[in-house]
Amino acid sequence: MQLDDAGNYIINKLNDELPEYLNYHNASHTIDVYEAAKRLALADRISGDEMTLLLTAAYYHDSGFLIKATGHEEESCRIARETLPKFGYDTNEIDKICGMIMATRLPQSPKNHLEEILADADLDYLGRDDFSFIANQLFLENSFFGTVGDMDEWNRKQVAFMERHHYFTKTANNLRQAKKDANLGRIKAQVK
Template sequence: MEEEKLINRVSDYVEELLEKELPEHMYFHNFEHTLLVVAGVKIIGEHSQVSEQEMLILTLAAYLHDIGYTRQYIGHEAISAEMAGNFLSSNGLSSVEVEQVQQCILATKYPQLPHNNLQKIICDADFYHFALPAYTDFAVRLKREWEENINLAYSYREWDAINLKMLTSHQYFTGYGRQFLQKRKERNIEKLIQRFT
């Protein structure tokens, strides 16, 4: 199946690119995070009844959404979209499909402002970790990544406050996100609140 070949090619490209060119202090935004977002779009996409073609767009966007970190930290989304476009065009994806992938990637820029169902799905998948039991581990990794890449350093108490504000102000966009991920995220909010009591 051509689609499967393309996904495998993209997966190999991203893994190799991140392994060779990602700065070494990327404790959160790495291939592990990429695979989590890929898994997230599959789960949310299935619950959102997307077509096979839409799932292809989502999967490609999930794999490629953070490759711009190999070039720059702030504003990596635009670079990711450009790099994704170049790679996908040279691997036979139509210009319409390339554009859809690029728009999904750009939608992940924070604050997230998705304009259609596919963009809502990838945005929720990008913050899938908010709903995981290991959320605090991811938060610690991101804290360290910010310190070493963009010189933003916080005490653990300040970091907990930032995370609490982020989780409480964040809203999932999809039905699946609101019905299932939100409930799990609330457990992580409770854990953070308990640290302040």
């Protein structure tokens, strides 16, 4: 499996082909999720082929936005199935990658540890210092799609989402839950 080549291929495609209005679901988010997945996996002593599959899934998890927003996870799997054999991945490996990609669909429903890691990596920002900046990027994207009106509506949606959300892995809970709680408290204070 040629992880670096497969990753470079999709990152270049995301940079070249994604529309400008995707302020959140873009190559920067993909790289962020890749880094978060790697950090969580190393802490959980994931290595070898499992690490390669996880990081490949991180690279490809939102590639479906190249096609459409709604149902992008299925499109991400289709892109992975079309692309990854060129980089030495077999059908069984791609099936595992697609399982991880589908585990990021909301509401998240991971079925194994690697799927849990990717699900947590995808929402790692909820418990970080750069939460406000990233959440604003997501607000701008949702505004473009017309799924949210003003900032107060957005804050109410964020509160509801963050109250329902939970990290799956012990590592993500230890690393991110306290800051996520603080971020949630700040948003609640802004809701009218």
